[in-house]
Amino acid sequence: MSIQVSFELSDNDLEHFRTMMKTAVENASSYSEQEVLSRAIAACNEMKQADLPDFVAKRMHSLEALIAAVQDVEWQMPDDEKKEVLSSLAYFCEPQDLVPDHIPVLGYVDDAIMIELVIVDMSLDLDAYEEFCSFRKTEENRRGDAANVDRESWLASTRNQIRSSMRKKRKSGTRRRVFGRIM
Incomplete structure (x- = not known):
């Protein structure tokens, strides 16, 4: 039996995640494009190896699609769009999570929220x-x-x-x- 838990993020809640993303982008600014992509791919691979809750696993496809879009030579993503995508992927370069991933089920709540926010932010690009x-x-x-x-x-x-x-x-x-x- 499964249950559905829904919650709404207020503007204050979103501000917290914006701050986390801003910090991640600032930290990732010292990384090259390839390093950001490598770290984001490594984070995806690490999440795939974990026993992910379905609410995270369902969002992984979109995150991987963003990575693929940046790497797809035939898509020829313009530099300004590439920079936005890389900025959105910067969070996944951070080793520190709000909730440590080793906590069963709940450890990925912050990752799922951040993935969802990135997906919303980059929906037209996706x-x-x-x-x-x-x-x-x-x-x-x-x-x-x-x-x-x-x-x-x-x-x-x-x-x-x-x-x-x-x-x-x-x-x-x-x-x-x-x-x-x-x-």
Whole structure:
């Protein structure tokens, strides 16, 4: 039998997590892009090896998708967007948690909250990247062996269209950013 526990984070609660993220970003500013990615990947791998509660495991896909988006050469993430994603991943470079992970079930509550806040903050970026991946896979399947012929051309037009749509949504304020970039 499972139960559902819901809670609401007030502005004061969110401020606490913003402070944690700000500290993580400041600490990670001395790391290279590759170090941030390596540490975030290591944190994901460590969480996968743990007996994660479902509420954390369900969020791991999105966190891994952000990492993949930064590393995907064909997505060609612009530097400003890459910097935002890396800043969002900075928390996962920190060895110190609010609640130590070794505490069964509860040890990952802070991680789940932070992952959820990062996902909310980066939702347009995630949606755009997942749309691009879906298009790429569909085209690879449709084109078969010819998928590599003029590949950059057919990827570029869709990539540009997806990014343009994402930026319009961002400018129109269709989402509220949690970590203070847009409020």
